[in-house]
Amino acid sequence: KQEVTQIPAALSVPEGENLVLNCSFTDSAIYNLQWFRQDPGKGLTSLLLIQSSQREQTSGRLNASLDKSSGRSTLYIAASQPGDSATYLCAVRPGRGAAGNKLTFGGGTRVLVKP
């Protein structure tokens, strides 16, 4: 059974510092990995999706890397801002043949960026 872990569970950094968020998964046979952001009391917003054949994906200040063989993904947020404060979740989709594109989620990392 796939298990997804995000460590640390919480992170506090001063504004301007780069953020590094980790995600690990136990079964490397994934189809893709998705990073989400969740603000308190809100739904999930998709940030980046990395296919299993890709090594990284970038969007603005966000960069996500994927090392499928070691079961790891890292989300980098450059020059953090107070508006980046949120919970960040990663989720993996199992490999081909698994029905429904079901995702397995990590527990999330709660980020606080202090002004």
Place this chain on the structure above:
Amino acid sequence: NAGVTQTPKFRVLKTGQSMTLLCAQDMNHEYMYWYRQDPGMGLRLIHYSVGEGTTAKGEVPDGYNVSRLKKQNFLLGLESAAPSQTSVYFCASSYSGEYNEQFFGPGTRLTVL
């Protein structure tokens, strides 16, 4: 486009009551999902659908039923609510193809007394 919408946003039920949560998407997605989110448990898949008229069980299906009569709607029903079903419920949808990014609704906060 509204994306994924959910109704209601909040609901309080008494044990044994029934209710239906409605999810609607206007992105013409084939796949739709219902998750619940609980502190310390993360997001867990309840049921999902790969197309109109089809449904399948997820990780925690007991106590819930679903229906997908129209492609754009996915309904989650609780026939006899229990306090253990107090949670935040999220609906999501995606295309069936390779770039199957999941898009989430704003959630429904349900309390069962």
